Amino acid sequence: MNAPVVSPDPVKAVRRVPPPMAMLAELTHRCPLKCPYCSNPLEMVKRADELTTEEWTSVLTQAAAMGVLHVHFSGGEPAARRDLEALVTVGREVGLYTNLITSGVGLTEARVKDLSARGLDHVQLSIQGTDAETADLVGGYRGGFDHKMKVAAWIGAEGLPLTVNAVMHRRNLHKVRETIDLAVKLGARRIEIANTQIHGWAVKNRAALLPTRAMVDACTAVVMEERERLKGILVIDYVPPDHHSIYPKACMGGWGRVGINIEPNGTVLPCHAAATIPHLTFENARDTPLAWIWNESASFNAYRGTDWMQEPCRSCERKTVDFGGCRCQAMAYAGDAAATDPMCIKSPLRDTIRALTEAESEVGEIPAYEYRTL
């Protein structure tokens, strides 16, 4: 890692950038599942390069001091780290709201009890389908579904609030009602119906993952209905696929505005895919204070606010609604991270991408997955 050009100066760091709300702490890239839409970067951090417990402790302490409210322990599979419990304790001690984002694999009843006793605030458990056959086919891990059902029961027995995270795509989108039913049965307070983002590894499986327009419309209708029916029982958060949307998603709630991500090796990113933008360099929490990175670094300021925008974003009335969409998607499709998100109706690439998307999603059979193996 290169040292930043301007040396970290705590006095200068009081510049008026609102502090981040949330930190994604990617404890490891290791994971037993092989999901075809894996969100780990293509270049993964090796175990030997992962931050130590002491280094994570420093990161968590700095994050709380600068105003971070939520820490999301994620990965990879965070349960693959044996110090997960210790880090939850640190998170609570420094006043953070601690959330565990897990596949459940690697958790035992004893570990769930321990995490709960240490004050873990919330668990987000992923499910890949509503039956073992589909779910294990998607996750590429036999027995995964049955284990997740047990994990959900252990979480429930502790009284820990549970969110079910259902990643949706072509193979399971038509089962959205069953997915919601399963979340209720598991005692979840909240479900995220999140359509797969086609980034990184998912690009290899795009044709197998993208749902048809009709499937998306049917799913949206079910979500609206169920949201009303389950008011006060289950909160339903819905992320429709942006390939079929009119406007892009407000990626990360705006670059350098809400969230800060820490890679397993301490690299600090404005979003977990930001490393796909080749001209940006990123600082590391091992040698640079987190507050300086957030306030002063070139990477966090590159697409912060609206000054960086070009047309059609610059004059768009939605520029403070969706912040031009996703910089990484702009990079991937338009070859320019400052271009408008190609999923936006105002993007010159929109029609090409829509045609490609519709052609791919209409293919009769779901192509075989190219699994993500470590």
Add this chain to the structure above:
Amino acid sequence: MTATPEDRLPDTAVPRIARGVRLRFDEARETHMLLAPERAVKVDPIAAAILGEVDGTRTFAAIVGVLAEKYAAPREQIAGDARRMLVDLMDKRMLEIAP
């Protein structure tokens, strides 16, 4: 949903903040925040005063009584405001009725 706010949160009910939801003062933003799964809700001083009385043992009527005395305000007005706010938090599954 046809249940009225009074049905959802009757005077005799004991509201409590659900596990996984925390009210804390946020030094960086100089405001109270209600932290919940994937949510951080800014809490204004009135809402913070109401939530500050939700201790999981007092009934809604008792909470209204305490607030009416503390702020020398009419009971009906406080009951209306407090109920609206608390039922909204119940819809978000941040608040529940103790059994």
